[in-house]
Amino acid sequence: MSNKLSIKSLLVRTEISTLIMFIIIMIGFYLVNERFLSPRNIRIVMGITPEYIIVAIGIAILMISGEFDLSVGSVFALVPMSIVQLTHQGVPPWIAIALGLMIGMIVGFVNGFITLRFGIPSFIATLGMLYIARSLTTVATGGFPPSFPHILPNELFVFQFELFRASLYWALLVAVILGIMLHRSNIGNWIYATGGDKSAAASMGIKTGNVKMFCFILCGFLAGFAGMIQTFRLEAPLPTQGYLLELESIAAAVIGGVSLFGGIGTVFGAMLGAILIRFLESGIIMARIDAEWFRAGLGSLIIISVVVNTYISRRATTLGQNKSEE
Amino acid sequence: MENGNIIECKKLNKWYSGVHALKDFNLSIKKNSVVGLIGDNGAGKSTLIKILSGAHKADSGHVFFEGNEVKFRSTKEAMNLGIETIYQYSALIPEMSIARNIFIGREQISYKIGSLGIMKRTEMDTAAMDALNDVELHLRSPETPVNQLSGGERQGVVIARAMYFKSKLLILDEPTNHLSVKETNKVLRFVEGLKKQGVTSIFITHNLSHIFPIADHLCVMARGEKISDMEKKDTTIEELTDLLVNG
Numbered sequence: 281m282s283n284k285l286s287i288k289s290l291l292v293r294t295e296i297s298t299l300i301m302f303i304i305i306m307i308g309f310y311l312v313n314e315r316f317l318s319p320r321n322i323r324i325v326m327g328i329t330p331e332y333i334i335v336a337i338g339i340a341i342l343m344i345s346g347e348f349d350l351s352v353g354s355v356f357a358l359v360p361m362s363i364v365q366l367t368h369q370g371v372p373p374w375i376a377i378a379l380g381l382m383i384g385m386i387v388g389f390v391n392g393f394i395t396l397r398f399g400i401p402s403f404i405a406t407l408g409m410l411y412i413a414r415s416l417t418t419v420a421t422g423g424f425p426p427s428f429p430h431i432l433p434n435e436l437f438v439f440q441f442e443l444f445r446a447s448l449y450w451a452l453l454v455a456v457i458l459g460i461m462l463h464r465s466n467i468g469n470w471i472y473a474t475g476g477d478k479s480a481a482a483s484m485g486i487k488t489g490n491v492k493m494f495c496f497i498l499c500g501f502l503a504g505f506a507g508m509i510q511t512f513r514l515e516a517p518l519p520t521q522g523y524l525l526e527l528e529s530i531a532a533a534v535i536g537g538v539s540l541f542g543g544i545g546t547v548f549g550a551m552l553g554a555i556l557i558r559f560l561e562s563g564i565i566m567a568r569i570d571a572e573w574f575r576a577g578l579g580s581l582i583i584i585s586v587v588v589n590t591y592i593s594r595r596a597t598t599l600g601q602n603k604s605e606e
Numbered sequence: 607m608e609n610g611n612i613i614e615c616k617k618l619n620k621w622y623s624g625v626h627a628l629k630d631f632n633l634s635i636k637k638n639s640v641v642g643l644i645g646d647n648g649a650g651k652s653t654l655i656k657i658l659s660g661a662h663k664a665d666s667g668h669v670f671f672e673g674n675e676v677k678f679r680s681t682k683e684a685m686n687l688g689i690e691t692i693y694q695y696s697a698l699i700p701e702m703s704i705a706r707n708i709f710i711g712r713e714q715i716s717y718k719i720g721s722l723g724i725m726k727r728t729e730m731d732t733a734a735m736d737a738l739n740d741v742e743l744h745l746r747s748p749e750t751p752v753n754q755l756s757g758g759e760r761q762g763v764v765i766a767r768a769m770y771f772k773s774k775l776l777i778l779d780e781p782t783n784h785l786s787v788k789e790t791n792k793v794l795r796f797v798e799g800l801k802k803q804g805v806t807s808i809f810i811t812h813n814l815s816h817i818f819p820i821a822d823h824l825c826v827m828a829r830g831e832k833i834s835d836m837e838k839k840d841t842t843i844e845e846l847t848d849l850l851v852n853g
Binding site: 460464465466467468469470472473476477480481483484485486543544 | 681682685697698699700701702706709710711712713715721722723724725727
């Protein structure tokens with residue numbers, strides 16, 4: 281294989297274009313305000329990013345399997361609220377955490393069950409769950425946000441080290457484990473196959489329903505885990521936590537090269553997408569641009585990434601077609 | 607019943623809501639041969655292969671595979687015995703690499719936890735390249751995504767996959783449809799390669815010129831019946847064309 285070919289095959293990988301975009305944006309904001317890349321700013325941005333990375337990875341894996349989850353923002357609030365309320369009820373902290381995370385998994389299971397059992401789009405099933413889980417969260421507060429019980433082991437998850445918080449290392453751990461699962465294990469192969477072409481995968485004996493169900497449950501678990509980290513960091517369980525997070529997570533996945541149609545994407549890409557969004561937000565503030573421009577920036581970034589990725593995948597397919605016409 | 611036949615059908619009948627799709631159909635296929643199954647649309651070719659591949663059940667009649675009577679309840683059962691079917695739209699995932707596609711659902715894994723584990727990618731890559739070489743398909747890298755392959759090459763990958771998992775009988779359902787002349791020739795070469803490796807193949811087509819050069823045996827179907835069943839040496843392309851057109 282010649283060098284030229286391997287560079288070409290690298291460029292058709294969507295997460296590489298995200299990386300290039302990431303570098304351009306980082307350099308751009310740095311040129312506007314060099315404090316953008318100061319340790320202080322990196323510390324601030326990376327303090328809040330881990331939660332978004334974890335949710336984006338869950339969404340990305342589910343999207344690769346060919347489904348959506350719009351309920352992650354609500355699960356992001358419901359799980360920590362449950363943990364806090366259970367602790368207030370006298371449940372030991374670690375058991376409360378386990379039960380809370382299980383609620384996230386149950387929501388994922390219900391999403392998967394409704395989608396797969398009744399054959400309806402996951403977009404609709406999880407849109408319903410978005411409202412249901414948010415409503416449950418508000419009901420669980422009993423009218424006003426409860427206080428944060430300090431017997432919860434929050435430092436273990438969010439302790440502020442010199443530059444980074446513990447949560448970043450948790451996010452990296454999640455990324456490494458799920459990266460290995462998605463890219464190196466056979467279940468990863470099944471996830472890509474299921475999202476790439478469900479009937480072809482089924483004809484090769486893959487139980488596509490089980491694969492999707494696994495991804496739904498994983499996504500619910502990760503959304504809950506990330507929500508728990510945010511509550512632990514803020515030390516305040518808010519029923520509004522994670523509002524609009526579902527769209528931002530899908531945005532992160534898409535910016536990171538995950539296809540809306542399934543079968544394409546990487547854990548690294550989703551992680552990069554989530555980090556990019558947070559630095560975009562910070563860069564706009566640091567450039568003394570009205571913060572309201574953040575959404576416009578995010579919107580443009582989504583459109584640019586999808587246009588670039590579509591162009592890249594067309595190029596890749598054309599390579600094949602040209603060959604057959606030779 | 608060891609008589610050199612890999613598969614035998616006796617008096618197969620199939621009705622689809624009142625339509626008699628297969629009528630008292632008999633067929634014997636010798637081991638290690640290439641059989642051309644030809645017929646116009648609606649001749650019953652698809653019905654027959656669906657029964658042989660385990661996708662459908664015959665309403666009456668018997669199928670013998672390697673001398674033993676078989677009644678498949680699923681395609682998986684047929685696959686386990688070594689009968690693999692390749693459809694015109696290949697069962698490959700476009701975005702995935704050749705090696706990953708070849709091993710979908712049958713990955714080689716280490717660090718096993720139940721049926722899950724880490725894929726042995728080096729072994730799978732090497733095996734994939736060997737499997738491709740076995741069908742005379744020489745591609746650059748097992749990492750190449752399938753969507754960068756031409757139509758004929760994709761069929762080659764599917765054939766290589768069936769070969770690798772030791773199929774004894776390969777049923778190819780119009781594998782040359784929608785392919786250019788050059789790509790068609792590639793697929794025909796793969797099928798010739800199968801014979802060299804001792805695999806029997808049934809090649810379904812309505813294009814006689816594709817199959818005639820490589821077939822040992824030709825079977826013409828019309829209206830659910832077998833109207834001709836001959837060794838190639840006993841017939842000519844003109845005779846078969848006449849049969850195909852005039853029934």
